[in-house]
Amino acid sequence: MIPDLSADRIDRLRDAFQAARYDADGVLDLLGPEAHAALGRGEPVPAHRATADAGALGTLVRLFLLGEPQPRGAVEAALAPLPLDEARAAGIVVADGDALRPGLDVRPHGAGDDSWWVVSDLDSDLRGGRPVAPDHVLGVGHASLSLVRATSRRPVGSLLDLGTGCGVQALHGSTHARRITATDVSERALALAGATFRLNRVEAELAAGEWFEPVRGRRFDQVVCNPPFVVGPPRTDFTYRDSGLAGDDASALVVRQLPSFLEPGGTGQLLASWVHRRGEDWRERVAGWLPPGGVDAWFVQRDIADPVLYVGTWLRDAGYDPRSPEGVRKANEWLDWFAANGVEGVGFGFVTLRRTDAAQGDVVCEDLRHAYDDPLGPESDEWLRRVDWLRAHGSDEGLLAARLTTAEHAVLEQVSEPGDEGWRPIVHRLHRTDGPGWQHEVDELGARLLAGCRGALPLGDLLELLALGGGLDPAELTRSALPVFRELIRHGMVLPAEWREQR
Missing domain, CATH: 3.90.930 (Outer Surface Protein A; domain 3)
Structure with missing residues (x-):
């Protein structure tokens, strides 16, 4: 079901959040650094203690960040001027006996001097450990944050967020792009992304459709993409991670098609996965995805996962107990596919692409599996600058x-x-x-x-x-x-x- 997140409801929700100081700074001030850090580690007790008798902000933190049912009167006061029946009709909160619990995940997201709110679906932990729905819209996770850090922030005229999900990449894109287009195959994702944009006063064009179809024939100065890159058999259990394509074909599709949607000199940055097969060099594999002609490409491998670890991680991500009958069945199907296709590992990393007028682009594939602190986005800009210099000299x-x-x-x-x-x-x-x-x-x-x-x-x-x-x-x-x-x-x-x- 698509939530009815009308503009009026979102505007009133914004007013409530601003009045309560339910933003990145306000939450940090209330919790303090220790409880805030503990919450980030999945330890809720310090945050629960810090929010006792904290008024509207405490109620909102307990409701949306801790997922705890709250008394009806306290929620009604915290969400004003959004009426409670409107919040329930929008699916923002749902009844839990005499109390109310969150129906959506609505949380502050801060970066530097910017503070936003992101609307997404509740993850498995806040759903009581139950598996998420097939059309689940993922919130701000480790993968999306890693792409944020790996994305160039040079000023651009137009930006495409391909497969926007909750809209977090577009939010960050709003700091340096004049025009934003966000696409997704999921109508639910577009509804939640639209609420995210409205909540933050970000203007963005929304378009529905698979892959690049909604923007066929258009070009952009920058494309960012966090695609459904999970490697495995061709199925779509969850739209946020499964493409319906076999193996690493989803990553290959984006790398192959993205350059044709770039303006000359435009750049694309995405997360991607690739299989490691017996007797095959992963560098040759990913370089073979590129279209012929003028494309500079930098493939950076950040990790290689063992198939058994990979399957267990993604089962838990969706809320499956690997020991349950359903978890065992899915794990066996997945591992059988890996074995049949000679997969020894799954590589994961970042890809930077640039459309160039050079007859032959510069293609580099390298490992970067050691720890480092600096974001990769500025480095990608400098990498392309050094490529230009080497091309000329x-x-x-x-x-x-x-x-x-x-x-x-x-x-x-x-x-x-x-x-x-x-x-x-x-x-x-x-x-x-x-x-x-x-x-x-x-x-x-x-x-x-x-x-x-x-x-x-x-x-x-x-x-x-x-x-x-x-x-x-x-x-x-x-x-x-x-x-x-x-x-x-x-x-x-x-x-x-x-x-x-x-x-």
Whole structure:
């Protein structure tokens, strides 16, 4: 059933939230950092204690964030000026004996200086552990937040949120895009996303349909997508995660079609999954999804899940007890499919795409499974900038003529072992201390060469001086150094000197 979340009802709900200070800052102020952090870990008792006798805000926190039934009178006072019968008609709250409990998940979502409300369906925990409905609309979860952090925030004219769900990607897109279009195959998702946008005074065009059909023939400056990327047999138990396509075909479909919906120079960023099969390189697999022609693509693998762990995780996500008869049946079907298709693992990560007028795009697939703190969105912008520079200067002649500088956030780590004449260095490892924290091992000559990259001399001159000082063949040193420097530039560890001069 589609909830009747009319504009008038949402406007009155907004008034109630503002009056009670039911927003990101207000909730944090009420709970305090310790109880707020505990709530984020799924520990409700500190938040329950902090909301005792806290008036309308305490009622709203207990109702929507803790999922606890609240007295009718307290809910009526907290939701005013939205009448209680209107809130019930909209499905925002439902009766629970003489009390009321939440019918929808409506919670503050803060990011930086921005504070929004997100409307979604109640997850399994707030449904008493019962499995969610097939048309369940997921709220703000770890996957959606990871995409938020991995998305570029450069100003754009138009943004498409493909498969918007509760609308969280579009909310964040509103900070840098002038026009927003949000699509979904689920009418329920569009209704809840529309309520999210109305609640936050965000203007967005809503369109219903599968995949790119609602925007066929249009182009956008940016596309973001958190698709139903779960890998497994071709079924649709839950629209938020299952595509009806087999294996990783959903991720392949988005990667293949997305570039044709971009303006020249436009970018797309999405979450994706891919199978790891015996005897197959995952890099070749995902690169093969790309359309021919001018597309720059950066595939970043953040994790590889064992099939057994993968199945158990997604069963619990939907509220199934893996020990129940239904859980056992679904697990066996899933694992049988993995075994029949030679799946040894499931990779997960981010994809950045850019439509380019170059005859051949730059395609890089790499692992980034170590921990890092900085968001990947700004790094994706810089990655594309470095791709452009390498495209213009990446020939042997262009690179040798370039003045380069070691990045400010690059440090050199040396590992030594004891020897007859003291400590003997055996490893030279260059680290980036910002962004995704890349690491590259270099030899002693490479370390000396990087020490000379201060922007004063072209790389070719530095190589000649190093060869002369060490009695080396300049041509051989150049042949071995250039591929290393291309990789260091690609990872932002060595940069064009003029970039520093332009700041």
